[in-house]
Amino acid sequence: IGAAQGVTRVAAGLGDRVGMLAFADRVLATLPPRSQTDQLRRLTLRLAAVEPQLVESDYRTAFTTALAQFPRRALVIVLSELANEAAAHTLLPALGLMRRRHLVVVGAVRDPVVERWSSTPATGIEEVYRQAAAIHMLERRRATAARLRAAGATVVDAAPGALATTLADAYTDVKARGCL
Numbered sequence: 001i002g003a004a005q006g007v008t009r010v011a012a013g014l015g016d017r018v019g020m021l022a023f024a025d026r027v028l029a030t031l032p033p034r035s036q037t038d039q040l041r042r043l044t045l046r047l048a049a050v051e052p053q054l055v056e057s058d059y060r061t062a063f064t065t066a067l068a069q070f071p072r073r074a075l076v077i078v079l080s081e082l083a084n085e086a087a088a089h090t091l092l093p094a095l096g097l098m099r100r101r102h103l104v105v106v107g108a109v110r111d112p113v114v115e116r117w118s119s120t121p122a123t124g125i126e127e128v129y130r131q132a133a134a135i136h137m138l139e140r141r142r143a144t145a146a147r148l149r150a151a152g153a154t155v156v157d158a159a160p161g162a163l164a165t166t167l168a169d170a171y172t173d174v175k176a177r178g179c180l
Helices: 002-013 039-048 059-069 085-097 113-118 124-150 162-179
Strands: 019-024 029-032 074-078 103-109 154-158
Touching: 002 019, 002 039, 002 085, 002 162, 019 039, 019 074, 039 113, 059 085, 059 154, 074 113, 074 154, 074 162, 085 103, 085 124, 085 154, 085 162, 103 124, 103 162
Parallel strands: 074 103, 103 154
Antiparallel strands: 019 029
16 A cells, blocks of 8 residues: 555646456556646555455456456556465466557566575575575566566565655656656
């Protein structure tokens, strides 16, 4: 929510239209793009009402819905997890739908605990297994990010607390380059 709010604040402040679509295995909430000053409040209320669900995200349905509801060329920011199988097996194939018309940024938050586990010297068997699992997870994350970049997406993989700022920077960079 904080990342979506941060980008909305910057984009709306620059007079751009901002919309939102939240989804899991189905679309949970939408907010039509507007450039009105209260769009941040509207986005916050919509996202606050969304309940997290432990289901695999259906990117294809979400992207098809987004294309139908948001037909104008836009910067689309997809907030997702890079290390899970869904990112590699469902986000990547569905990405082509969005890339035909829109610029896509995929934003994710790194897990500092997993990063610490990958680099902390292991002193016992449990730590060795934990370190191996952490290294494996980080490698899957890097591989997924590389595949998304190769498919034409910009990937923002930020530390906790830095995602909103890093996404806002990506947005202002796209705007400054005149890519929209």
